[in-house]
Amino acid sequence: MNIKVVKFGGSSLADANQIKKAADIIRSDERRRYVVPSAPGKRFSDDIKITDMLYKCNALAQENRNINETFSAIAHRYNNIIEDLGIDLSLECELETIRKNITEKAGSEYAASRGEYLNGIIIAALLGYEFIDAASVIVFDEDGTFNNEKTQPKLRKRLKGVTHAVIPGFYGADEKGNVRTFSRGGSDVTGSIIASAVKADVYENWTDVSGFLVADPRIVDSPKSISVITYKELRELSYMGATVLHEDAIFPVRTAGIPINIKNTNKPEDAGTFIVSEVPEDESNKYTITGIAGKKGFAAINIEKAMMNSELGFCRRVLAVLEESGISIEHMPSGIDTLSVIFPYSQIEGREDEVIAKIRKAVAPEHIELESGIALLAVVGRGMRRTRGTAARMFASMAHARINVKMIDQGSSELNVIIGIGESDFDEAIRRIYDMFVNSVEE
Numbered sequence: 001m002n003i004k005v006v007k008f009g010g011s012s013l014a015d016a017n018q019i020k021k022a023a024d025i026i027r028s029d030e031r032r033r034y035v036v037p038s039a040p041g042k043r044f045s046d047d048i049k050i051t052d053m054l055y056k057c058n059a060l061a062q063e064n065r066n067i068n069e070t071f072s073a074i075a076h077r078y079n080n081i082i083e084d085l086g087i088d089l090s091l092e093c094e095l096e097t098i099r100k101n102i103t104e105k106a107g108s109e110y111a112a113s114r115g116e117y118l119n120g121i122i123i124a125a126l127l128g129y130e131f132i133d134a135a136s137v138i139v140f141d142e143d144g145t146f147n148n149e150k151t152q153p154k155l156r157k158r159l160k161g162v163t164h165a166v167i168p169g170f171y172g173a174d175e176k177g178n179v180r181t182f183s184r185g186g187s188d189v190t191g192s193i194i195a196s197a198v199k200a201d202v203y204e205n206w207t208d209v210s211g212f213l214v215a216d217p218r219i220v221d222s223p224k225s226i227s228v229i230t231y232k233e234l235r236e237l238s239y240m241g242a243t244v245l246h247e248d249a250i251f252p253v254r255t256a257g258i259p260i261n262i263k264n265t266n267k268p269e270d271a272g273t274f275i276v277s278e279v280p281e282d283e284s285n286k287y288t289i290t291g292i293a294g295k296k297g298f299a300a301i302n303i304e305k306a307m308m309n310s311e312l313g314f315c316r317r318v319l320a321v322l323e324e325s326g327i328s329i330e331h332m333p334s335g336i337d338t339l340s341v342i343f344p345y346s347q348i349e350g351r352e353d354e355v356i357a358k359i360r361k362a363v364a365p366e367h368i369e370l371e372s373g374i375a376l377l378a379v380v381g382r383g384m385r386r387t388r389g390t391a392a393r394m395f396a397s398m399a400h401a402r403i404n405v406k407m408i409d410q411g412s413s414e415l416n417v418i419i420g421i422g423e424s425d426f427d428e429a430i431r432r433i434y435d436m437f438v439n440s441v442e443e
């Protein structure tokens with residue numbers, strides 16, 4: 001039988017009502033056999049996530065302060081969930097042990113992990129699935145890095161013959177038995193690891209949005225959602241700020257060739273977004289582009305020197321100065337006698353004159369200037385490879401809006417075009433590109 005591994009995020013499990021929706025989703029498809037829950041997240045916008053409350057308990061304990069008030073709020077939330085679900089379960093003993101351990105300084109990773117641990121026990125009880133403590137199957141090295149080679153065989157052995165299970169997300173343990181966690185949002189990673197161990201047909205990641213959108217809905221009014229995106233495209237878009245999924249969640253399933261399906265717990269009927277390795281041509285996006293994302297806060301150093309192209313080692317000397325100054329560059333567009341380097345402004349802030357002086361000394365340019373307030377936009381799409389005129393349309397839309405393009409960089413994969421513009425043009429540029437490539441396409 002096909003297997004689906006399903007991960008539910010914090011907002012999908014924030015209270016009993018949300019948990020019931022998740023349980024209905026799980027029960028509605030018998031292939032949903034392995035469930036990875038997050039800790040209860042926010043019920044409303046200024047609510048506090050259980051994980052954040054647990055981090056706070058740990059911080060108080062480390063300062064030898066009393067954790068009782070914050071811890072009672074946590075216990076109260078779990079007890080309410082149990083009561084509202086109407087299940088026959090008591091977490092009193094578990095809660096008491098956790099309160100004691102946190103007070104005795106078991107540490108931040110132990111404290112934070114308990115959100116998922118307790119939620120896992122509740123959800124397993126509700127579904128009648130076996131509960132498997134992630135500390136017994138997800139292996140970390142002592143330096144805190146996840147060890148996939150040791151985890152996979154351990155998981156496969158433990159899950160052999162177990163047809164249905166709940167395995168909490170976000171944590172595991174090192175070989176000394178200390179609880180270790182992934183970085184924030186890490187339940188996504190656990191889901192991916194489990195999916196790869198059981199060779200799932202799909203890894204469903206349930207959240208509070210119906211997948212990825214073509215552009216940021218705060219900028220573009222009701223943008224279309226992306227139905228299929230490749231891992232490579234996703235990487236380009238995530239790097240530029242589109243966040244739905246933890247970055248490390250991609251690798252385990254990608255290697256195993258398992259697609260990820262981002263789904264909305266509040267609208268299970270929506271298809272969501274499929275993240276896949278390759279897309280067959282006929283299923284390709286009807287738009288040339290898959291998504292638009294971007295970031296502000298970049299700066300450029302523009303350097304000019306006649307005959308620089310024939311000066312051996314010119315680029316290397318400029319780059320050496322940046323490396324010594326701890327500046328990591330994003331792009332390096334160049335002309336015959338000009339060279340620019342683009343990097344996050346925060347990396348040079350307060351040291352502008354010093355870095356410029358070092359470059360002057362290294363390459364004696366005729367002209368050098370620092371330009372800040374730059375935004376980078378990434379227009380990403382596998383469709384660009386097979387379509388002519390993409391760049392022309394993109395720049396025509398910028399020109400009509402009187403947006404000055406400062407930099408253009410097309411990756412060799414022809415999967416993305418990065419353009420540098422002034423920060424004040426950022427929103428308008430995204431809207432124009434969206435109009436050109438999505439709105440203007442006939443339905």
Ligand code: ASP
Nearest residue numbers: 038051170184185186187
């Ligand atoms: N509960 C953890 C966090 O808030 C992990 C997760 O939800 O994925 O970061």
